[in-house]
Amino acid sequence: MSTADPRGTAPRGSARTAGFIASPVWGVVPFALYVLLFLGLPTALALGTGFVDGEGAFTLDNVAALADPFVVSGFTTSIVLSAVTAVVGAVLGALVCYALIGTRPEGPLRSGIDAVSGVLAQFGGVMLAFAFVATIGIQGFITVLLRDRLGIDIFADGVWLYEAPGLVLPYIYFQVPLMIIIFMPALEALKPQWAEASATLGGTTATFWWRIGFPVLAPSFLGSLLLLFANAFSSYATAAALTSQGQSIVPLQIRAALTSETLLGRENLAGALALGMIVVMAVVMALYALLQRRASRWQR
Amino acid sequence: MSGMPGATRTGVPTPSRLARWGILGTVGLLFAVPIVAMVEFTLRRGLEGGYSLDRWITVLTFDLGPEYRVLGQAIGNSLVLAAATVALMLVLLVPTMIVVQLKLPQLRRVLEFVCLLxxxxxxxxxxxxxxxxxxxxxxxxxxxxxxxxxxxxxxVLPFAYRAVQSNLDAIDVITLTEAARSLGASWPTVIARVLLPNLRPGLLAGAFISVAVVLGEFTIASLLNRQNLQTALVIVQKDDPFIAVIVTLISLLVAVGLLLVIGAIGRGTTRRTS
Structure with missing residues (x-):
């Protein structure tokens, strides 16, 4: 522990042990223990149980189940759902951010949008399930409106709200606000000098966006897109509150594995599914870190 | 509003008035639909049709039958959890962040990584x-x-960390501490009378966002079979969806209020440092 104190305010020269006892490293020990117990250990357990059978012996059986068509379809649905809602959410959110350029960050418009976005992006979950049952449920506001006024039955081919397609609209509903929160800082970091330079050289507004704005913002946009993907991929509450039995996406399959002990005739399948989710998340977050490094070049 | 596009100030081209309000209006309208649908739903009078405020009056006057006791209990649970989580943040996370900022700068990246994990x-x-x-x-x-x-x-680590760290970055912790120390202040005095007052906006913002996250949490409570506001709402919704939606709308309003307060606190910090 040579970290005693670089500026030498602590007494030096006394016995090494004294320096060790007074070391500021002790200050981070409680937090480190806490994180180890409640983040490190659960994560290790979640990933580890995938390799253990009912008797506690090592097995690759659960991990092999990741190739089962049931699990593959869960991951495919989860990934497609996350990708579609991430793209739609990112485009709509970026449009809103664009519309907000030039408004005062402290003004009531921005404060209001910030607060509402924060709530819709983080508080969502169960509330979104209720909201969309009230909107496009069988007796929902829009369902009834379309049926009685326009004669359109949105459930003509069966009720899809409680299946994977029914998750698309609720997910977009929390993706757009999240995009507004994470993409707005990137837009605000565009330097007025760049626009002035472009204008001085005879560039139009279109030139500015096409030659400067889009290229500079591209890494931030793609990074935000990845965060949106990760957000939808790990989301559980909305789907769980919409259907108590469904197993269409991976988080719901984990629920089924946790509550029914044996899914696909295997114990500890939840661990294997968790492992699969972590692998997807790790790839997404690694790509995000790469893009972030590129994006930060322009944010100094 | 900054009036004509690109005219009031040079710089990044602002959208035209039409584009701005067109986009905000359309998106705002689309996002209002589910909220309006929830409100409409809670006002429906059942089989005879028409609308009434009866259910709202029942909820707002706490006139619910004993079968809703679970909801009151769950709200109590969620409030206890919110308070305990904030306490945990103040006792474990904040001191660690201060120690790392002051004495262990080489651990900053590690702490950031762990907190965002x-x-x-x-x-x-x-x-x-x-x-x-x-x-x-x-x-x-x-x-x-x-x-x-x-x-x-x-x-809540990622949210709390960001709120407190942006505050730590905005004040010069080392200079403040050295100044207090050379004027003879003891460490407890430095923390209580120099650091904490300067960190107040960040701590408040971190606390509020943690409260919002805890009040909205469903996944962990539900799968560990514990009762909180969100899990109780799902149960109540099965018997009486109207009451569940009313409580949801109220908690939504509370959450927006909380975040507006966070916003106001955040602006307080930037004003002070600029």
């Missing part, structure tokens, strides 16, 4: 590993609802 670990994955951990906790400390706060302390 829960973003990459879905709650549904964490809960798979939390189940055995909570098995042990239940045997040792009982299955009191407050124990959930230990898990919630982890899921």
């Amino acid at each position: 829960p973003i990459s670990i879905p709650a549904i994955v964490l809960v798979v590993g939390l189940a055995p951990v909570y098995g042990v906790i239940s045997r040792a400390a009982g299955s009191g609802v407050w124990t959930l706060a230990l898990a919630y302390g982890i899921i």
Whole structure:
């Protein structure tokens, strides 16, 4: 522990042990223990149980189940759902951010949008399930409106709200606000000098966006897109509150594995599914870190 | 509003008035539909048709039957959890951040990485590993609802860390501390009378966002079979969806209020430092 104190305010020269006892490293020990117990250990357990059978012996059986068509379809649905809602959410959110350029960050418009976005992006979950049952449920506001006024039955081919397609609209509903929160800082970091330079050289507004704005913002946009993907991929509450039995996406399959002990005739399948989710998340977050490094070049 | 596009100030071209309000109006309208639908739903009078405020009056006058006691209990649980989570943040996270900022700058990146890690670990994955951990906790400390706060302390880490760190970055902690120390202040005095007052906006913002996250948490509580506001709403919704939606709308309003307060606090910090 040579970290005693670089500026030498602590007494030096006394016995090494004294320096060790007074070391500021002790200050981070409680937090480190806490994180180890409640983040490190659960994560290790979640990933580890995938390799253990009912008797506690090592097995690759659960991990092999990741190739089962049931699990593959869960991951495919989860990934497609996350990708579609991430793209739609990112485009709509970026449009809103664009519309907000030039408004005062402290003004009531921005404060209001910030607060509402924060709530819709983080508080969502169960509330979104209720909201969309009230909107496009069988007796929902829009369902009834379309049926009685326009004669359109949105459930003509069966009720899809409680299946994977029914998750698309609720997910977009929390993706757009999240995009507004994470993409707005990137837009605000565009330097007025760049626009002035472009204008001085005879560039139009279109030139500015096409030659400067889009290229500079591209890494931030793609990074935000990845965060949106990760957000939808790990989301559980909305789907769980919409259907108590469904197993269409991976988080719901984990629920089924946790509550029914044996899914696909295997114990500890939840661990294997968790492992699969972590692998997807790790790839997404690694790509995000790469893009972030590129994006930060322009944010100094 | 900055009036004509690109005219009031040179710089990044602002959208035209039409484009701005066209986009904000369309998106705002689309996002209002589900909220309006929820309100419309709670006002429906049932089979005879028409609308009434009866259910809202029942809820707002606390005139609910005993079958809704679970909801009151769950709200109590969620408030206890929110308080315990904030306490955990203040006792464990904040001192660590201060120590690292002052004395262990080489650990800053590690701390940041650890605090942002829960973003990459879905709650549904964490809960798979939390189940055995909570098995042990239940045997040792009982299955009191407050124990959930230990898990919630982890899921609020990214939010709390960002709020406090941006405040730490905005004030010159080292200079402030050195100044206080050379004027003869003891460490407890430095922390209580120099650092904490300067960190107030960040701590408040971190506390409020943690409260919002805890009040909205469903995944962990539901799969560890503990009752909080969100899990109770799902149960109540099965018997009486109207009451569940009314309570949801109210909690939504409370959450927006909380975040407006956070925003106001945030602006307080930037004004002070600029």
